[in-house]
Amino acid sequence: MPTTQAKGRILSEAGRDGRLIMAARALRTFGYGCTSVLLAELLTQDGDAPWQSGLLLAVASAGSVVASLTLGLFADAWGRRRALVACGCLMAVAGVAFAISESYPVLLAAAFIGTISPSTNDNTPFSGVEQSILAQTCGPDRHTHVFTCYNVTAMAAGALGGLAAAALGTQPWVSAADAGFALYAVLALCTVLLFRRLSPAAEAPRSPRSDASGQVGAGERRVRVPGDVRRLAGLFALDAFSGGLAVQAVLAWWFAHRYGATTTQLGLVFFAANLLPALAQLTAPLLAARRGLLAAMLLPHLAANVLLACIPFAPTLGGAVTLLLLRQAVSKIDVPARQAFTAAVVAPEHRTAAASMTSLARSVAVSVSPLAATTLLTGTLVTLGVPLLLGAALGIGYDVTLWRTYRKTPAPEG
Numbered sequence: 037m038p039t040t041q042a043k044g045r046i047l048s049e050a051g052r053d054g055r056l057i058m059a060a061r062a063l064r065t066f067g068y069g070c071t072s073v074l075l076a077e078l079l080t081q082d083g084d085a086p087w088q089s090g091l092l093l094a095v096a097s098a099g100s101v102v103a104s105l106t107l108g109l110f111a112d113a114w115g116r117r118r119a120l121v122a123c124g125c126l127m128a129v130a131g132v133a134f135a136i137s138e139s140y141p142v143l144l145a146a147a148f149i150g151t152i153s154p155s156t157n158d159n160t161p162f163s164g165v166e167q168s169i170l171a172q173t174c175g176p177d178r179h180t181h182v183f184t185c186y187n188v189t190a191m192a193a194g195a196l197g198g199l200a201a202a203a204l205g206t207q208p209w210v211s212a213a214d215a216g217f218a219l220y221a222v223l224a225l226c227t228v229l230l231f232r233r234l235s236p237a238a239e240a241p242r243s244p245r246s247d248a249s250g251q252v253g254a255g256e257r258r259v260r261v262p263g264d265v266r267r268l269a270g271l272f273a274l275d276a277f278s279g280g281l282a283v284q285a286v287l288a289w290w291f292a293h294r295y296g297a298t299t300t301q302l303g304l305v306f307f308a309a310n311l312l313p314a315l316a317q318l319t320a321p322l323l324a325a326r327r328g329l330l331a332a333m334l335l336p337h338l339a340a341n342v343l344l345a346c347i348p349f350a351p352t353l354g355g356a357v358t359l360l361l362l363r364q365a366v367s368k369i370d371v372p373a374r375q376a377f378t379a380a381v382v383a384p385e386h387r388t389a390a391a392s393m394t395s396l397a398r399s400v401a402v403s404v405s406p407l408a409a410t411t412l413l414t415g416t417l418v419t420l421g422v423p424l425l426l427g428a429a430l431g432i433g434y435d436v437t438l439w440r441t442y443r444k445t446p447a448p449e450g
Contacts, residue, residue, distance in 0.1 A: 069197020078213030108392025131221025164392025281427030348421025
């Protein structure tokens with residue numbers, strides 16, 4: 037696990053632009069951590085029916101998908117700084133709308149444009165552009181270190197955002213939800229200020245086919261998504277779908293029905309289950325340096341899926357929880373290595389498209405799989421834990437396929 041001195045060295049290696057990107061994501065994820073806790077309260081206060089809450093979250097997800105696709109294809113041409121500033125402004129507008137408006141159509145529109153999130157997962161249009169900037173702030177052999185710092189900082193900020201939501205609930209002046217979304221708007225404006233301070237070096241590298249006047253030739257104006265990007269997006273979508281079959285809500289429901297777990301027990305279990313991945317992810321650079329990026333992606337991921345497959349066979353709640361915590365301890369170690377690997381196997385001019393398209397594919401897949409999981413939790417299938425077994429099988433299939441596809445592809449060791 038990196039020491040404080042090592043973390044400082046990583047931040048130094050990332051450069052000024054890298055530090056600005058990490059700070060912006062931390063602020064944004066702090067906002068997600070706060071508002072995701074308060075979103076249901078706000079919709080209830082406004083008198084919205086449960087189906088309206090579900091529709092709003094679906095619209096928010098659709099908005100993120102559209103924005104991610106748009107930025108993945110065009111952010112390099114428009115300018116990365118300009119694209120990030122525009123997204124930050126839309127996020128601020130959404131925060132203001134949720135803080136002051138009770139009109140459901142207004143909230144739907146704000147959710148579509150403003151990256152409203154029901155969790156701290158950053159499946160937003162920001163992430164693809166940010167990852168492409170981070171990839172060019174340092175050498176390829178330091179990518180895993182930088183992406184680890186980028187992710188761990190955000191996870192810690194998201195946890196603190198949840199505590200902020202609790203604190204807002206103690207103040208007597210306005211509702212916690214209104215205060216939380218007002219804070220969300222302020223945080224969005226702070227990210228805009230950070231994005232405006234990015235240097236010209238954050239922009240996409242100029243294509244070698246640009247003519248002497250600096251203008252891109254007519255053939256280069258056509259947006260192309262390389263085959264490697266499409267292949268990675270498909271594989272990562274499979275991974276996200278498999279993981280979505282065992283998301284926290286599904287696991288909590290299954291533990292309650294299979295083992296009779298109480299709400300208090302589930303709260304303690306998932307507090308630990310959410311803390312462990314953040315701590316364990318700090319080991320990713322060491323594993324990548326010793327085994328390479330592909331192994332750093334697949335070894336912990338394979339172990340996590342094997343442990344997931346064992347959970348339904350645990351005879352007691354204690355045994356199942358132990359297996360779950362062991363699974364959580366290794367389940368996110370692959371994330372920084374996956375981001376570094378994506379940056380390594382595509383050309384620099386395709387990194388924004390690659391990061392955005394793979395994030396987009398994961399977002400779409402993970403939004404569908406919980407629906408599939410709930411249909412498998414009926415009758416005797418509950419006892420068998422079929423969603424967990426299916427998720428583990430698909431996850432192992434992803435590991436095998438990724439290994440067979442890229443085992444001979446040269447990539448830096450992170």
